Amino acid sequence: MKQYECKTAQAGFAVGKACIVRSGxxxxxxKETPAAENAKLEKAVAEMNRKLSAEKxxxxxxxxxxxxxxxxxxxxxxxxxxxxxxxxxxxxxxPEAVAQAAEKICAVLQNNESDYxxxxxxxxxxxxxxxxxxxxxxMPSAPDSPCILAGTELSPGEIMMIGTDSILGILTETGxxxxxxxxxxxxxxxxxxxxxxxxxxxxxDGDNLILNTEEDSVVINPPEETIREAELRQAAAIKERSEQxxxxxxxxxxxxxxxxxxxxxxxxxxxxxxADGIGLFRSEFLFLDRPDAPSEDxxxxxxxxxxxxxxxxxxxxxxxxxxxxxxxxxxKMPREINPALGLRGLRVSLEYRDLFxxxxxxxxxxxxxxxxxxxxxxxxxxxxxxxxxxxIRIAAEELDQRGVRYRIPELGVMIETPAAVMIASxxxxxxxxxxxxxxxLTQYTLAVDREAKGLDPYFDPMHDAVLRMIELATEAAHKNxxxxxICGELAGDPQAAERLIRIGVDELSVSASKLTRVRxxxxxxxxxxxxxxxxxxxxxxxxxxxxx
Ligand code: PEP
Ligand code: MG
Numbered sequence: 040m041k042q043y044e045c046k047t048a049q050a051g052f053a054v055g056k057a058c059i060v061r062s063g064x065x066x067x068x069x070k071e072t073p074a075a076e077n078a079k080l081e082k083a084v085a086e087m088n089r090k091l092s093a094e095k096x097x098x099x100x101x102x103x104x105x106x107x108x109x110x111x112x113x114x115x116x117x118x119x120x121x122x123x124x125x126x127x128x129x130x131x132x133x134p135e136a137v138a139q140a141a142e143k144i145c146a147v148l149q150n151n152e153s154d155y156x157x158x159x160x161x162x163x164x165x166x167x168x169x170x171x172x173x174x175x176x177x178m179p180s181a182p183d184s185p186c187i188l189a190g191t192e193l194s195p196g197e198i199m200m201i202g203t204d205s206i207l208g209i210l211t212e213t214g215x216x217x218x219x220x221x222x223x224x225x226x227x228x229x230x231x232x233x234x235x236x237x238x239x240x241x242x243x244d245g246d247n248l249i250l251n252t253e254e255d256s257v258v259i260n261p262p263e264e265t266i267r268e269a270e271l272r273q274a275a276a277i278k279e280r281s282e283q284x285x286x287x288x289x290x291x292x293x294x295x296x297x298x299x300x301x302x303x304x305x306x307x308x309x310x311x312x313x314a315d316g317i318g319l320f321r322s323e324f325l326f327l328d329r330p331d332a333p334s335e336d337x338x339x340x341x342x343x344x345x346x347x348x349x350x351x352x353x354x355x356x357x358x359x360x361x362x363x364x365x366x367x368x369x370x371k372m373p374r375e376i377n378p379a380l381g382l383r384g385l386r387v388s389l390e391y392r393d394l395f396x397x398x399x400x401x402x403x404x405x406x407x408x409x410x411x412x413x414x415x416x417x418x419x420x421x422x423x424x425x426x427x428x429x430x431i432r433i434a435a436e437e438l439d440q441r442g443v444r445y446r447i448p449e450l451g452v453m454i455e456t457p458a459a460v461m462i463a464s465x466x467x468x469x470x471x472x473x474x475x476x477x478x479x480l481t482q483y484t485l486a487v488d489r490e491a492k493g494l495d496p497y498f499d500p501m502h503d504a505v506l507r508m509i510e511l512a513t514e515a516a517h518k519n520x521x522x523x524x525i526c527g528e529l530a531g532d533p534q535a536a537e538r539l540i541r542i543g544v545d546e547l548s549v550s551a552s553k554l555t556r557v558r559x560x561x562x563x564x565x566x567x568x569x570x571x572x573x574x575x576x577x578x579x580x581x582x583x584x585x586x587x
Contacts, residue, residue: 040261043235045210047252048221051230052276053208054269057246058182059239060190060201061172070132077126080133083173084119104302104324104341105223109194111329112166117144134171141167152378154490155364158215165194165220187248191238193220207273208250210257212238228280228552232257280555287555288313290562295546297353298554299526303341306348309551313558316353318474318548319414319526320345322398323359326367332394338401346409353410355451355474355548358398358427360416361387364490370394379488384417389426399434403445414451414474419458424450424469455479455527460508463515473516474548477527481505500529501538510542517543524548531557537564 070076088110095106112118121140125131131139145160168191187208188201198206198220206229214233215221224231230250235241235257242248242259249258249269258265288311297318298309302325306317325333325341333341346354361367362383370391375381388395402413415427431447438445452459452466455476459466467473477500482489484505487497499505509525516523524546529535531549533556539547540561549557 040265041241041259043241043257043259045232045255045257046214046216046234047231047255048209048214048216048233049224049229049231050252051208051228051250052252052269052273053187053230053248053250054266054273055185055187055207055248057189057210057242057244057248058186058201059242059244060188060193061239073126073130076131076133076136077123079174080119080122080126080137083133083170084113086173087113087170103304108327108329109162109166112163113170115330117330118163118166133174137167137170137174151366153364153366156366156368161192161213161215161220162194164213165192168192169194187250189238189242189248198223208232208248210235210238210242210248210250212236225550225552283559284312284555287558290558292558292561293565294540294544294561295353295524296554296558296561297355297524297526297546297548298551299548300345300551303344303348305551306345306354309348309554310350310352312551312554314352314551314554315546316349316355316410317345318353318355318524318546320354320356321360322356323361323365323367326359326361327365329367329369331369332367332397335397335401335404338398339404342402342405342411343408346405346411349409351410353412355412355414356402357414357416357453358385358388358395358402360384379482379490385415385423385427386417388415388430389423392430395430396434396437399431400438400445403431403434403438403447404443406446406448407444412449412451412472414453414472416453416476417455417479418452418466419456421462421465421469424452424466428469453526454508454512454523456483457508460512463512464519467515467519467521470521472522472524473512474524474526474546475509475512475544477505477509477525477529480508480527481529484508500527500532501535506538506542509539509544513542513544522546533560536560540564540568 091106091110095103118140121143122136125136125139126133141163144163148156148160151157182201182205185205185207187210188206189210191212192214193209193211209220209224209229209231211233212235221231230252232250232252232255247260247266249261295315296313297316298314299319299321300306300317301321309317325338342356345356360383361370362372362381363378366372372382382390402411405411415424418424427450431450435445435447449471451472451474452470453476454460454463454473456479478489481498481500481502485497485499485502487494489498513523522545525539525544526548529539530547531553547557547561
């Protein structure tokens with residue numbers, strides 16, 4: 040038995056046989072003429088497009104937006120165009136040209152200051168190796184029974200082709216928690232470890248593996264007895280998860296418990312898992328990892344899909360929060376020395392008005408199909424909200440001229456800067472609801488970059504200064520009769536829950552995987568606070584002395 044340290048991309052526990060995915064390597068490949076190499080490239084791209092489209096059409100497909108992003112890159116000029124040019128002009132083999140086109144894109148991404156952008160390299164490399172597997176003829180197919188996928192690197196395309204039902208866990212040599220593979224694994228509840236050096240030398244097809252993200256480790260070929268114990272643990276965890284989910288969906292809480300999503304299809308099963316609605320749809324993910332902006336119709340379909348899936352429950356869609364760590368490369372925004380304090384959030388929308396109006400038109404149209412509310416990020420002044428109101432009126436007029444049906448949704452403001460907290464009473468007169476983004480509120484209140492490495496001890500969302508900010512914003516909202524939600528990570532933190540409920544926030548919005556736990560935790564806290572109140576009232580009644 041061997042045990043190795045890895046890094047966790049998605050938490051969980053898995054035991055099963057290794058299924059090695061050998062991404063296309065260029066080693067023994069026999070190169071032909073440039074015309075023949077280009078033909079092989081085109082055939083492989085067509086095959087990959089066909090398989091990705093087929094996976095996207097499946098009802099169970101969890102990540103249609105990611106498949107779209109994958110296809111955009113695959114067919115784009117920077118990838119396919121560049122590979123094809125290298126075959127023609129540099130006489131490279133198709134696999135070499137694909138690998139070099141990917142590395143050219145990565146060389147640009149690697150210089151970016153943002154971790155998020157640099158980590159996109161893993162997606163590009165995964166795409167290249169998936170394509171090369173097809174060219175060389177070693178594309179993985181669905182295994183006979185569910186297994187743990189292991190490979191140097193994996194692409195979303197490879198995962199889709201293997202079929203998500205066949206995957207118990209994922210283990211890779213390179214990777215990152217924010218790669219597309221990781222997002223897919225997270226949405227599907229698949230444990231994912233990365234960082235195992237020389238993976239293909241250590242793991243062979245059919246080896247027994249145990250992935251344990253609590254210990255950040257993989258165990259290879261443990262004794263039979265350990266495997267049996269792990270299998271029992273895995274089966275118990277799966278059963279417990281589904282029972283907890285069913286129980287939690289029945290529990291009522293006064294606090295509204297909503298889900299955060301980043302693509303429309305994530306809304307599909309939220310009601311079954313007990314979400315009261317969508318508290319934050321991060322719409323900017325529709326704009327990232329692609330060669331150009333999504334059209335009005337494409338956005339309309341995404342927003343309508345989410346709203347319809349929620350069947351009348353609240354569907355809060357945040358306007359694109361582009362900038363800082365979420366760069367849309369096609370927008371070619373000027374490079375900033377301090378992007379967290381630069382053009383981001385609503386500032387981008389007000390700078391690129393056509394883009395913003397397109398998004399607003401899509402949102403107004405989709406609002407006919409459900410309970411959509413619009414939320415605006417990174418607000419520091421009342422005039423910004425007034426500009427958004429103006430833009431919504433213009434978008435409505437444009438739709439009137441086209442004779443298209445629409446509805447004007449309620450407008451909410453994100454409280455994620457100290458400035459917004461200090462003018463919360465003024466903002467509350469303009470907004471129909473507040474949602475506190477504690478990730479950015481912590482960053483800006485404590486003057487600590489949320490992306491910077493090594494500053495963890497300073498990034499404390501439970502710092503008194505941040506909690507006081509939350510109190511102030513909640514007081515201002517309630518004085519003006521509007522509700523307040525929390526949609527940052529703090530909303531799902533067990534250590535914060537009691538404090539937030541005592542402060543009086545009306546809603547907590549968390550990632551789907553935390554819904555069950557948060558709902559039962561909130562129910563317990565509400566019950567405990569109710570009991571304390573009843574006891575206090577009884578005590579007060581006893582202490583009342585009537586005049587003699
Ligand atoms: C936040 O800042 O807390 C938030 C919810 O927005 P994001 O994390 O997307 O910036
Ligand atoms: Mg934010």
